[in-house]
Amino acid sequence: MPRRLHRTNSFPLNGEHMQYMTANTANEARVDVSARGFWTRGQRAFMDIRIFDPMAACHRRISLEAAHQKNEQEKIRKYGNRIRNVDHGSFTPLVYTTSGGMGPKAKCFYSRLADVMAEKKHQPRSHVVAWMRCRLSFSLLRSALLCLRGTRYSAPTTIDIAGLNYQATVVESGILV
Template sequence: MTCPMGGYPTLRHNEIRDMTAQLLTEVCSNVATEPHLQPLTGESFRLASTNINDGARLDIRARSFWTAGQDTFFDVRVFHPNAPSNRSRRLSAVYKRHEDEKKTTYGQRILEIEHGVFTPLVMSTSGGMGREAQTFYKRLADKLAQKKEMQYSILMGWLRCKISFAILRSAVMCIRGSRSSKNHPIKDNMDINLACSEGNVPQASSGEE
């Protein structure tokens, strides 16, 4: 799960990125994957860990997600909780460490140069999410439910299944290896109500509404 051979860590990262960007296009404008950040013109930052490279880019940009008219930038990280470097830590602490690393690298630059908001999307290969990712996907499910005029609980259950299967597919590929050198993108034109019904997808708990 941690071996970089074959590009498997990148694969699981990219599927989450592309799936999330596709869903954001339904509720936000100006959505882009891997957008380049504006080049710096001599600005300095309080945090020495801030990425100052002119070619810096993040995974997703979307306008009017948290605040109307404001760009939000997202960066995805999928880590393996059973990696040797994580075994001695509480899982909640590992999620927070990865979120903090993303924030210290990009947060100040996004705020001061892009005048936007930065949200790290941290997940694990076991299917869990960091706190910021949980908040983001709940908000995304709420926006999608309003647009599609569906119950939030149904939409949230469907979204959880999509994320879980995306991570599961990458985990299986890491273990078995790819059967083909070609990429075969997964087409997503499935009816949500039909998918939930056929798959017996449980509704999210009412406490999340």
Template sequence: MTYKRGGFVCIRHDEVRDVTASMLREVCRDVSTEPTLLPLDGEHMQYRTANIDNEARVDLSARGFWTRRRRAFMEIRIFDPMAACHRGISLEAAHQRNEQEKIRAYGERIQHVDQGSFTPLVLTTSGGMGPKVKCFYSRLADVMAEKKHQPRSHVVAWMRCRLSLSLLRSALLCLRGTRYSAPTTIDIAGLDYQATVVECGILV
């Protein structure tokens, strides 16, 4: 759960990425996973920890999410709040630390070179959300509810449940391991969020 590398940790990260991408495809254009950023051409970054690799990638991008026609970039981080590096600080401070690390790595480059917006999506292994990821999923729920003509409360309830189940499955995978993981496809096109929430008994 605390180690930063390994196949199970990648699965934990990738499942949240793919679920979020499927939601974005319902409301945005030009959605892609792991898009390559534009290469630097002599630009100087303010922070030493900025990613200056010409093959640098982020987890997600979508056009028109925050601003019309402007490309939005998202980078996901899922951390264990019980890890040794977070002992002695509050949960809010741990979220802020992880958000700032992502912003220093990608924010300035995306804003000035790719001419886009950047949002760090920082979650805990148990489903806790930082301030920026809360704002992101709140905006996503608003747009999905408006486009699908469904109650926002049901869209939010479905979204929270879907993300929680993804994190729970991947956490169990990290703890117990597995010999085989069947590939899964995520398709929510045409999904009736209200009916799904009611049928599953999800609290709104």
């Protein structure tokens, strides 16, 4: 069961050869999030996030599914080989659209995360999923607003999920389950 998610650096390369030319070979390479024991007990899971606009010119001529797959493959080419062979972990690209859509691997990640959180907190899975969707919607909204208005520094915030009442949060938000 994962204990915490945190930003992490990969191990430095020591002469390893990467499969793709687009692989990140810098010693300071870092993915967005990692957790120990998320997919497999004892193994580190690494996740990197990408949010894309499906209405952008580069995505207009392809289907939404193809755009998700293209973005997932770019992340896998950049980090997947290195994480498997150097860090000995698993890699999951978390790809979202600006309107809240998720790529196939992100859907699997969120499903697993909901299962783990529901079991750990003894809450109904449906309440946990509703809470997670609400949090994701607001995160994507903040991200879109940041792109529109520019950056403003604010101290990072953390959420203490230990004392969170999922059912009360879902009821207060008016989200239908």
